[in-house]
Amino acid sequence: MAAALDPALQTALLAALESTLNRALALAPGSGEKLAALGDCVFALHCQAPPLDVFLLPGGDRLRLMGVYDGPVTTSVSGVASDFAELLTSTDPAAKLINGRLELRGDSAPLIELQKILAALEVDWEAPLVDTLGDVAGHQLAQVLRAAWGWGRQASGSLGRQLEEFIHEEARLSPPRLELEDFYRDVQQLGLRVERLESRARRLRKRLQQLHA
């Protein structure tokens, strides 16, 4: 358990986050079924800076967040807060888990599934608003919120793409992702070949020693 925070404060933060997430999940059609499929999984997030442990337990159509859990864990991820934020918002969580700075233990597939559910929360604003404000006002307000939510997502996506293009193509501050992945693959291949060569050399040296003996 993270020692830096008073347990009451940590528990209060997790309770607030759990309540917000579950409210969003309840308003997002289809997310309940997807979450129910992860019912037997337990995810551990160990944040090193700031020190904080969070355990996510999907159950039914809800998600439980806990600061302490001493049972078996399906997937455990360690890293700093910014790495977790990158994973949560990533469009390619698998690549982020493999190539990023996060340390992963256990089965990654259920974690990627959970990340997709949380990242794709499509909130249905209309039902609760119509219940509270009535058909006409609720529908109007829901349309405004839906448009604002959609615009926000589109704008942030577009900004991300443009920034990426500027960094790669205009300023050439960093190579494109595919080029980088090719380079990593080549480095990995080279590493494997060097290892094979090393073991062949070792085998030959051994045979030479046997011939001389």
Added chain:
Amino acid sequence: MNEKEKTHFGFKEVDKDAKAGMVADVFHSVASRYDLMNDLMSAGIHRIWKRFTVELSGVRKGNAVLDIAGGTGDLAARFAEIVGPAGSVVLADINDSMLQVGRDKLLDHGLLDNLEFVQADAQYLPFADDSFDCITIAFGLRNVTDKDRALRSMLRVLKPGGRLLVLEFSKPLNPLLSKAYDAYSFKVLPVMGRLVANDSDSYQYLAESIRVHPDQETLKDMMEDAGFSRCEYHNMTGGVVALHKGVKA
């Protein structure tokens, strides 16, 4: 002539035999407004303390849980959801008024199948040896006449490997916080009790009973003396409340 054994009732020294009855009167008086007063007195933080208790309990599906001095059933309700139909939760309280309020509240929430309600004294628990995976007592131990006897009784009914969690008011770590807490307890609490529950004496007793309750280290030693292993405690809200945990070896 045999001198009668004495114990604390708040700051007063009373006969050991009389304490249970006096505590019972306090809780008969506050039972109907207990939840409201808890929310007001702690600004809702008691829910967070209880939530952490549930987390640390490690209770799983199918477990048997005993919630002693369970009052209006906050912990028992949470445990009943976690253990599911294969598990069982016993809500025990020495006070029939509190037990009745707790039972009505849980039934109103549709919690019934895996719950039992038992009027029981923590010092003489009416259960077989090795019956429970987890026992909790939240804000109840300080009202028990003989705490050592109660701890031994809890150890007896726990299964080997089972956990006891004692959530109780304790000693604030910071002297400034301690002074502010004293002022709040002795000046504000009785007034709040008079206004909301029409009973300032009971809330005066509450403040006094917290002051005479053993501090963190003393309670840990008491649990070890009773036979619990791996005893530890977690201070919450600057030590205003501490959660002690012990395991039956």
